[in-house]
Amino acid sequence: MADPMKIRAQMKGDICDIKILMSHPMETGQRKDSDGKVVPAHFIQSLSVDLNGKTVISGQTGTSISRNPVFGFKVKGAKAGDKVTVNWLDNKGDKRTDEATVG
Amino acid sequence: MRQSIAIVGALAIVIGSLCGQAAAKDAATAEFDKFREVMEDSNPAELFEAKGEDLWQAKRGPKQVALAESCDLGLGIGVVKGAYVQMPRYFADAGKVMDAERRIVWCMVEKQGFSAEELFRTPFANENFTPEPTSLVTYVAGASRNMKIAVPISEPHVQDTYQLGREVFSFRAGPYDFACATCHGEDGKRIRMQQLPNLAKKDEAIRAYQGWPGYRMTGGFMLTQQWRMNDCFRQQRFPEPRYLSDTVTSLLTYLTANANGNVYKGPGIKR
Numbered sequence: 001m002a003d004p005m006k007i008r009a010q011m012k013g014d015i016c017d018i019k020i021l022m023s024h025p026m027e028t029g030q031r032k033d034s035d036g037k038v039v040p041a042h043f044i045q046s047l048s049v050d051l052n053g054k055t056v057i058s059g060q061t062g063t064s065i066s067r068n069p070v071f072g073f074k075v076k077g078a079k080a081g082d083k084v085t086v087n088w089l090d091n092k093g094d095k096r097t098d099e100a101t102v103g
Numbered sequence: 104m105r106q107s108i109a110i111v112g113a114l115a116i117v118i119g120s121l122c123g124q125a126a127a128k129d130a131a132t133a134e135f136d137k138f139r140e141v142m143e144d145s146n147p148a149e150l151f152e153a154k155g156e157d158l159w160q161a162k163r164g165p166k167q168v169a170l171a172e173s174c175d176l177g178l179g180i181g182v183v184k185g186a187y188v189q190m191p192r193y194f195a196d197a198g199k200v201m202d203a204e205r206r207i208v209w210c211m212v213e214k215q216g217f218s219a220e221e222l223f224r225t226p227f228a229n230e231n232f233t234p235e236p237t238s239l240v241t242y243v244a245g246a247s248r249n250m251k252i253a254v255p256i257s258e259p260h261v262q263d264t265y266q267l268g269r270e271v272f273s274f275r276a277g278p279y280d281f282a283c284a285t286c287h288g289e290d291g292k293r294i295r296m297q298q299l300p301n302l303a304k305k306d307e308a309i310r311a312y313q314g315w316p317g318y319r320m321t322g323g324f325m326l327t328q329q330w331r332m333n334d335c336f337r338q339q340r341f342p343e344p345r346y347l348s349d350t351v352t353s354l355l356t357y358l359t360a361n362a363n364g365n366v367y368k369g370p371g372i373k374r
Contacts, residue, residue, distance in 0.1 A: 067323035068147035
């Protein structure tokens, strides 16, 4: 099981600013270790963000994204107290779900 | 009259060239600062803070105690808030002046019963490994975010350690006849694109402290001040000091106390 995400969701006027920090190695599969063996690819392949149970953004992600990635976006129509749920799934089948409240 | 015009002319050239230098430096520095500002907003160091907090709270080690119920960082057992900016300080139970990392490892060994030998074997992080003390230091440092640095410099043990640190800072040795002061004892020096702060000066000493512990974007791992000091010795081609040695603590005492009164912004981010 992966380490928890850090999620910040803050109202700025009538727009909600959401920042998600994920703990993940994001291996590209192109690197070699000190023994010359290829380090197998290990990356988050899909990500979705729900606001009060309704998906507001989802997408496929790949190996061009850095280790411990940050994902930030803005959403309209949210209000303080709303529940943000983030899901990700990686190529090894590991997944993680975390929640935060809009502040 | 003619002479004075010549002098004025010469002065203008000197001033002109000084301004030119300052402007060029500022442009490069400003770009880095902009970059850092964007990155600081969502610094992965927070992930290590969270990990460190879990380690702090959990009952662990052969003795199955939590650091939160056994470790005194100088402000009472389990008190984390504000502890980082008031270290290095003297700890009577250990009979030593200790910086944050040294104290945390001391607690892990003395209170939780972890093996010192084991902890000393791999003290610094790499791409595949984060030592537990590194996460713990990041957590403790994060709990002093936006607080003023206040090393208790009037305490006699700390004062002695400070004086020793000052000596270490200027101690020339090794195959290059180097000292910390060779690079960090003058204004306006740099290594490649890296600006070097003059750490002997009060208003610049904060730059040795700010941003540590730091998340290194190249590789994506967390590094502590203990690592920074160790690596400075390596770069000077000195023999590398033992992990958590008196030498490093004294140097950290000198650098941190020089920055007393400045506000610490919390764990940082490095290129």
